[in-house]
Amino acid sequence: MFTGIVEELGTVASLEDQGDALRLTIAASTVLEDVKHGDSIAVNGCCLTVTEVSTGSTGGSSTWTADVMQETLDKTSLRGVAPGDVVNLERAVTPQTRLGGHIVQGHVDGVGTILERTPSEHWEVVAISLPAELARYVVDKGSIAVDGVSLTVVSAGEDRFTVSLIPETLARTTLGRKRDGDLVNLETDIIAKHVERLLGTNGGAR
Known part of the structure; x- marks a missing residue:
């Protein structure tokens, strides 16, 4: 489990197909x-499992x-990732x-x-497309993770x-760094999905 607070930006070093x-x-x-x-x-x-760690020599990565x-x-x-791409990284949470x-x-x-993207003096408003099947889980002032970043929804529509x-x-x-047309991963609030399941609606008539 994570909290959506990015700890650092990593760089894709290599890919092996x-x-x-x-x-x-x-x-x-x-x-x-403290990784193992x-x-x-x-x-x-995206939650991934560490399979190998390489400690760089002096000055190395x-x-x-x-x-x-x-x-x-x-x-x-x-x-779509490629060597040199920058990615958001966060370790799993601990009880502390x-x-x-x-x-x-x-x-x-x-x-x-x-x-x-609509820039302002002190913030920037970003509009993101929303797959239709996820729209019911996204509400104004609710939480959503975008590329692993915990954010508050300003306005929610049927498709954005x-x-x-x-x-x-x-x-x-x-x-x-994202620009118009770039893809981002979306994770909706797990609580909303559990409530839907318990109520037996499953996205159908309410």
């Missing part, structure tokens, strides 16, 4: 401070590696971690597209939503 999977190696520092094999790290909101299954490649924007964002599982529900990004978010996450 394995046919039905992808071996992804990322250069990082902060998330590797089998730990979980969210990459742009430290890296970690994960195997990305075809299912993940099909359902997330990780299918502050829940600074909201409960994020690292299980991507769908992929959206950056539609429009908007968020406001403060300078800190723009500077410390990949969302400050």
Whole structure:
């Protein structure tokens, strides 16, 4: 489980195509401070398992590696990553971690597209497309994870939503680098999905 508070920006160091999977190696520092094999790290909101860690020599970069299954490649924007790309990284929470964002599982529900960016003096409003099957889980002032970043929805529509990004978010996450047409991973609030299941609606008539 994660909180949607990005710890650092990593860089894709290499990709190894394995046919039905992808071996992804990322250069990082902060998330590797206490990492061990089998730990979980969210990459742009996708929960991946650490399979290998390489500590760089003096002046060199430290890296970690994960195997990305075809299912993940099909359902997330990780299918489009390339060496040199910058990605959001967050370690899994511990019992002592502050829940600074909201409960994020690292299980991507769908992929959206950056539609429009409207800059202001102190923040930037970003419009993102919303897959129709996810619209019922996104509400005004509710929570959503975009590329693993916990954000508050400003306005929610049937096929899009908007968020406001403060300078800190723009500077410390990949969302400050995204442009119109770029893909982003979306994870809706797990609580909304549990409530729907308990009520037996499953997206049908209410």
